[in-house]
Amino acid sequence: MSENILQDLEMVTCTAPVNIAVIKYWGKRDEDLILPVNASLSVTLHQDHLRTTTTIACSRSFHKDCIWLNGKEQDISHPRLQSCLLEIRRLAQRRKNTGDPASDVSNKVHICSVNNFPTAAGLASSAAGYACLVYTLSQLFNVEGELSGVARQGSGSACRSLYGGFVQWKLGEQSDGKDSIAEQVASELYWPExxxxxxxxxxxxxxxxxxxxxxxxxxxxxxxxxxxxxxxxxxxxxxxxxxxxxxxxxxxxxxxxxxxxxxxxxxxxxxxxxxxxxxxxxxxxxxxxxxxxxxxxxxxxxxxxxxxxxxxxxxxxxxxxxxxxxxxxxxxxxxxxxxxxxxxxxxxxxxxxxxxxxxxxxxxxxxxxxxxKAGPGPRVVEDPNLHLLGADGLPK
Ligand code: DP6
CATH class of the missing domain: 3.30.70.890 (GHMP kinase, C-terminal domain)
Structure with missing residues (x-):
């Protein structure tokens, strides 16, 4: 990869966990917003053993949004990816309008994501993947507050991966889905055995x-x-x-x-x-x-x-x-x-x-x-050596 160093490059890396439901989500009442027909409950697994790592960079020099998953470039126009990107940019813009010094949301992003477990093994990779995408975007664009409703629009089960321990995804009643969000029932430390x-x-x-x-x-x-x-x-x-x-x-x-x-x-x-x-x-x-x-x-x-x-x-x-x-x-x-x-x-x-x-x-x-065992929710990776993108904004 070329060593074209971008002066205005901003970059964040985060990790997010897999979750395994003990009360299953199966069926949507709204397929666009991803609203379930029933509530569900899961245990967030420890990221020492199963996790997604995502680096997201933004720069004025990027011409378009791009995404690489496990080393391969993917189609960024996927509707669920677009929903998450759009929603986070909307929330970031709203913050910016109130004077918050957030990154420029009009800048394009480069997203690079890897799992530390084989995707082919059929383990819940979309949940960790979308949770990590939304969490990392929120860190980059300085968006705070309720994020599970955004991750839910990537993949239903992803909303539960935004919290550690024991997590319920509430059914909700509203047609806009605002109350169909995840909530921690007990932390990962509650039942250590x-x-x-x-x-x-x-x-x-x-x-x-x-x-x-x-x-x-x-x-x-x-x-x-x-x-x-x-x-x-x-x-x-x-x-x-x-x-x-x-x-x-x-x-x-x-x-x-x-x-x-x-x-x-x-x-x-x-x-x-x-x-x-x-x-x-x-x-x-x-x-x-x-x-x-x-x-x-x-x-x-x-x-x-x-x-x-x-x-x-x-x-x-x-x-x-x-x-x-x-x-x-x-x-x-x-x-x-x-x-x-x-x-x-x-x-x-x-x-x-x-x-x-x-x-x-x-x-x-x-x-x-x-x-x-049960583990915590998404985390920011502080060590810059662990970024998946280089100073040129491309996968290392
Ligand atoms: C059987 O969250 O993968 O794992 O919302 O269409 O992306 P979409 O589905 P997804 O479904 C998971 C179903 C399940 C049960 C569960 O995790 O609750």
Missing amino acids: LRVLILVVSAEQKSVGSTSGMHTSVETSHLLKYRADAVVPGRMEEMIRAIRLRDFPKFGELTMKDSNQFHAICLDTYPPIFYLNNISHQIISLVHRYNQYYGETRVAYTFDAGPNAVIYSLQDYLPEFVEVVRHFFPPEVNEEEFFKGLPVCPADLSEEMIRDINMKPTPNGIRYMIST
């Missing part, structure tokens, strides 16, 4: 994207309507109570039931959508048999629009469950490739438990796992 284990399963084909999947569900599934009207309002209250009481059995049960109901809606969609595969089904059985062995809910699964499982558990229970997974899905790769993230202590398995679970091992069914 809670653990998250992502099981990346071997998947061959790419499944239906969430945007088109939920569109078809809204059009065809009666179960979706029933869930939104009669199930989710009560379940949100119960879930918030379980979190406040740090009641893992209740939290786990609600999480599994909600994941199952979401996938039931996918089956009720016409034509049906299949996100779970054989390995996903085996993980579901394994979790239930493991909990059955102990006579209580010690681990819980949830699945998004793909076959990967996210397991919630507690610090004391996780080491044994990791061994159980290793036993029933023996890896064919080395330890570093198989186990990533927060280390867990080695644990012994009782033969009685293995016998009781009574499942046939599936070698290589799980490609790798990432162990993590």
